[in-house]
Each structure stands twice: as C-alpha cells, then as structure tokens.
Amino acid sequence: MNILYYLSFAMIATLFALSLFMLVGWRWLMKRIVKQMGNFIFTDSYQENIIEMIPGFRHMGIQNVLENSLRAEKGDVLYRPLGGSSKKWPHFDQVTFIPAQTTPFPIDGEEEIDVTVTIGPKAKKPMKIKIPLMISGMAYGIALSEQVRLSLAEAAKNVGTAINSGEGGILPEELNTAGKYILQFSKTEWSKEEDVLKRADMIEIKLGQGAIFGMGKKIPPKDLTGRARKVMGLKENENAVIGEHFFEDQTLEDLKELVEELRVLTGGVPIGVKIGAGGKIEEDIDHLIEMGVDYIAIDGGQAAMHEAPPILYDDFGIPTLHAVVRAANHLEKRNMKGQISLIVSGGLLVPGHFLKVLALGADAVYLGSAMLFTVAHNQILNAVPFEPPTQVVWNEGKFKEQFKIKDGVQAAEKFLTASTEEMKMALKAMGKRSLKELSKKDLVSYDDLTAQMIGIPFSFKPWEEN
Incomplete structure (x- = not known):
C-alpha cells in the first residue's frame, strides 16, 4: 500500500510540475511574441508597418478588400453567398410599436390571439395558414440538401404554415411530408409536371428576387451532384439552366395567359408572382394586377440566396422597409387591398421585424436566412471552426450527410413557435386580440x-x- 501511495503521489506531483512548466512556458512564449510584435508596431515606419492595414480596411472595407482579392484570383464573376451586402441598408430599427397602458389596456396574458392568415382570398381555393410566417423558397439541389428540405417541410406542417419549393427539384418525400405547399414556377425545365402542379396549395411564378432580380444562371455538373440531378431530370454532363424569360420574345400578355392556364390546371389555387423590389415598384405592381394575380411576393434589397453576384446584391433594388410601405400604399390606392395578398421578405430575421412588416401592410412574411440558421442550430458545430456553418446545409456541403433530420425539424419548429408567441405577446401589449387589428x-x-x-x-x- 505504501508503494502504491508513493507512486500515486509521484504521478500527481509530476503532472502538477508539467502543468506548471507548460503554464510558465506558454506565458513566457506569449510574452515574447507580444513584445516582438509590439516592437514592430511601435517602431516600424508607417509605410512598412502592419497597422497600415487599419486605414486601408477602413477606407475600402474589409469585405471589399477580400472580395477584390478573390476577383483578382479568379478573373470571373464573383458569387457571394447569403447576401451580406457591404453597405448598411435602412431597416426597421427606427420603427417601434405603441404600447397600450391606460386606454386601451393590455390583453390578459392567458387570452388566445388570432394570428391566422388567408392568402389569395379571392381565389377559388384560398390558402389558409395558422401563422403569418412561411418558409421561403430555398431550392433543393441548387442550394439545400435533401435532409434540410425534409426538415423544413415537416416543421412547417407541424406549426400549420406553408413551405415554398424554390426553383430547384421537388422531392416526392417533401410533397408527402409538407402540409401547405407553394410550388415556385421558375424559368427552368424542371418542376413543371402536371401531377406535381395539381398537388400545390399555391403557385408562385418567379419573375425575380431581391438578390438576383430577373437574371438566371448556368450551374455546371460539378456544382450540382447526387440525387438532385435525377430529380431535376438532368443528364450526366448537362448544365442546370435557369433562364431570364419564360417565353421567347416574352410579353405581359404571355404571362397573363400563363397565370390563367395555371389557375385552370390547379382548380383555382392562388396564383402569384415573386419579384425583387425596385425603384419602379408601383409600375411593376400595376403590371401584376393586369396579369390577374391572387398574391404578390416582394423581396426587399436585403434578401439573400445561395449565391449571387455582389453587384446585384449591393447596387440594385430598394430596402425592404421602403418596399413594403410603397407596395401596401399602392395596392390600397388601386383598391386591391384585401383582394390581392402581399407577402414580403428580405432581411427579416427576428419577431420584431416580422410584426413590423405585417403592421405596415403585408399579409404574411417569407423567412429564408433565419430558417436556414435555425434549422441547423447546434448542428453547425459539425463544421466550425474550420469550415463555414453552411457546409452543414448545402447540397454540396462537406457535412450534409451528418445532418440529422429529426433535430432539424425540432429546431425549426421551435423557432417558428417561439417567434409566433413573441408576436402574440407584442399584440397583447398593444391591446390587440387579432393580427387583423394591427396596422401602421x-x-x-x-x-x-x-x-x-x-x-x-x-x-x-x-x-x-x-
């Protein structure tokens, strides 16, 4: 026993000594590094000093410097992921709600608040959802993995809202899983099968979006792999092509006929159009009214997508705040408020954003980036710190196979539920029993x-x- 006791004591003492040595050693090493760097910074001439980067970055911006370096490396159009504009767009922070404290009074905390929404009220088959938050079109294959799409679809069903297909392929399992399904009718060859169209609760003709507007792109086979190619009907070495038009020599009359064809084919579900918000938004809305749409989805300038050229992110469009105010005002001016539904998206990340957009005249909100990061939740730890967190959710992501669908469903569902409950609390604080009572x-x-x-x-x- 004495021998074991002394051996144990010796081991503990040795470990302690090593730890102390490492601590002292690291402190010594760090001190040497800091001292050496300090000598460089405090003594080198400004033209040779590393701190020259500070005014340089301040002048150009770190993001602009890094993106210009990538342009210099690639010599081709740069594609930036997830928005992240280098400029600060006007947003909703300067707008606040008015509380009810004297007359009227707040609503009792136990009362239920009605936040149900009907999209396309004049359609033969309007779409009714339990909450005003819908999942935006984030495409399978082109952007998201199968696992993530299925997680989002199930979460949407569980909370009683709708999910948009985006312009990628449509998984049969997703159609079977989802509750309310919005099919995005895009400028592509895929996702236009009659039986699929007939299963949709709404059809959304995509003319543009806030991150890329009306432009299309070609996706080479190396950037679109796996089952998605089969679902989209692509041959082995075929590019996935997203066009700029639906028809050759396209006219508004062509689009009007398309709206009516889809309405007849689907038996009267709401047929809408998605556009990016631009400086002529009233003219765009007039054209959409002429086309006979049941709803309009508008993407503000802060909108993001899987990837788009920075010049389209930064130098086109108008802020979401400006877009919703102008769109709602114009629909009211044209006596279309309550007849054509308005859905708004673009940089809407927290419940306060969502509710302010609804107060300004939107009927519902599309959520994109917010859903992307919440569905991944703590699963991003599979990727960070050495890879971006989105490598967990993209179809071409390095960690997509590690994504757990069940965990994704729970995270997305909890986020939507929590956001809705916060919005209900805000309505109670304003003395409202229904979302329909909310206005500017x-x-x-x-x-x-x-x-x-x-x-x-x-x-x-x-x-x-x-």
Whole structure:
C-alpha cells in the first residue's frame, strides 16, 4: 500500500510540475511574441508597418478588400453567398410599436390571439395558414440538401404554415411530408409536371428576387451532384439552366395567359408572382394586377440566396422597409387591398421585424436566412471552426450527410413557435386580440424622415400634432 501511495503521489506531483512548466512556458512564449510584435508596431515606419492595414480596411472595407482579392484570383464573376451586402441598408430599427397602458389596456396574458392568415382570398381555393410566417423558397439541389428540405417541410406542417419549393427539384418525400405547399414556377425545365402542379396549395411564378432580380444562371455538373440531378431530370454532363424569360420574345400578355392556364390546371389555387423590389415598384405592381394575380411576393434589397453576384446584391433594388410601405400604399390606392395578398421578405430575421412588416401592410412574411440558421442550430458545430456553418446545409456541403433530420425539424419548429408567441405577446401589449387589428397606426418612429415617409408619428412630437 505504501508503494502504491508513493507512486500515486509521484504521478500527481509530476503532472502538477508539467502543468506548471507548460503554464510558465506558454506565458513566457506569449510574452515574447507580444513584445516582438509590439516592437514592430511601435517602431516600424508607417509605410512598412502592419497597422497600415487599419486605414486601408477602413477606407475600402474589409469585405471589399477580400472580395477584390478573390476577383483578382479568379478573373470571373464573383458569387457571394447569403447576401451580406457591404453597405448598411435602412431597416426597421427606427420603427417601434405603441404600447397600450391606460386606454386601451393590455390583453390578459392567458387570452388566445388570432394570428391566422388567408392568402389569395379571392381565389377559388384560398390558402389558409395558422401563422403569418412561411418558409421561403430555398431550392433543393441548387442550394439545400435533401435532409434540410425534409426538415423544413415537416416543421412547417407541424406549426400549420406553408413551405415554398424554390426553383430547384421537388422531392416526392417533401410533397408527402409538407402540409401547405407553394410550388415556385421558375424559368427552368424542371418542376413543371402536371401531377406535381395539381398537388400545390399555391403557385408562385418567379419573375425575380431581391438578390438576383430577373437574371438566371448556368450551374455546371460539378456544382450540382447526387440525387438532385435525377430529380431535376438532368443528364450526366448537362448544365442546370435557369433562364431570364419564360417565353421567347416574352410579353405581359404571355404571362397573363400563363397565370390563367395555371389557375385552370390547379382548380383555382392562388396564383402569384415573386419579384425583387425596385425603384419602379408601383409600375411593376400595376403590371401584376393586369396579369390577374391572387398574391404578390416582394423581396426587399436585403434578401439573400445561395449565391449571387455582389453587384446585384449591393447596387440594385430598394430596402425592404421602403418596399413594403410603397407596395401596401399602392395596392390600397388601386383598391386591391384585401383582394390581392402581399407577402414580403428580405432581411427579416427576428419577431420584431416580422410584426413590423405585417403592421405596415403585408399579409404574411417569407423567412429564408433565419430558417436556414435555425434549422441547423447546434448542428453547425459539425463544421466550425474550420469550415463555414453552411457546409452543414448545402447540397454540396462537406457535412450534409451528418445532418440529422429529426433535430432539424425540432429546431425549426421551435423557432417558428417561439417567434409566433413573441408576436402574440407584442399584440397583447398593444391591446390587440387579432393580427387583423394591427396596422401602421400602432407604430411610431424616432427618425423624422422615416416617420414622414411611412405616415406615422415622429416620437419627438406630441401625438396630437401628427
């Protein structure tokens, strides 16, 4: 026993000594490194000093410097993932809700709040959802993996909302899993089978989106692999082509006829159009009204996608805040409010964003990036710190096979549920029992110009002066 005791003591003492040595050694090493770097920074001339990068980055911006380096390396169009514009778009932060405290009073915390929504109320078969949050079109194959698409579809069904197919292939399992399904009718050869169209609860003709507007692209076989190619009907060495038009020498009349054909084929489900928000948004809406749509989906300038050229991200379109205000005002001016539904997306990330868009006149909200990061939740730990977290969700991602569908379903479902409950709490705080009672009269802004342009009070002035 004495021998074992002394051996154990010796081992503990040795480990302690090693730990102390390593600690002292690391401290010594770090001190030498910091001292050496300090000598460089504090003594080198500015032209040779590493801190020259600070004014350089401040002048150009770190993102611009890095992207220009990639342009210099590739010599080709740069494709940036997930938006991430190098500029700051005006957003919803300067707009706040007005609480009910004296008269009216807040709603009791136990009361149920109605947040149900009907899209395309004038259609023969309107689409009814239990919450005003829908999952945006994030394409299978072109962007997301099979596992992620199935997770999102099941989560949408569980909370009683809809999921958009995006412009990729449509998985049979996804159609069987999803509750309410929005089929995006894109400028492609795939996803147009009659039996699939007839199973959709809504059809969305994609004319554009906020990250790439009306432009298409060619995806080479090396960037689109696996089962997705079969689902999309692509041959082994065939490019996946997304066009710029549906028809040769396309006209508005062609699109009007397409709307009517789809309406007849599907038996009267809502037929809508998706566009990116531009400077002529009222003219665009007039054209869509002429086409006879049941709903309009508008993507603001902060919208993201799997990848798009930075010039389209940064230098086209208008902010989502401006887009929803102008679109809602114009639909009201044309006496189409309540007849044509308005769905808005683009940079909407938290419940406050969602509810403000609804207060400004949208009927529902599309969620893209927010869903992408929440469905992955802690599964991104499979990729970080040495790979981007999106390598877990992309169809070509290095860690897509490790994605657990069940965990994805739970994370996405909980996010949608939590977001809805926060929105309900906000409605109670405003004295509302239903989402239908919400309007821009419940908003105020601490920015004078924003207040003027929206038509809401400026918070520096007494209410009666507005």
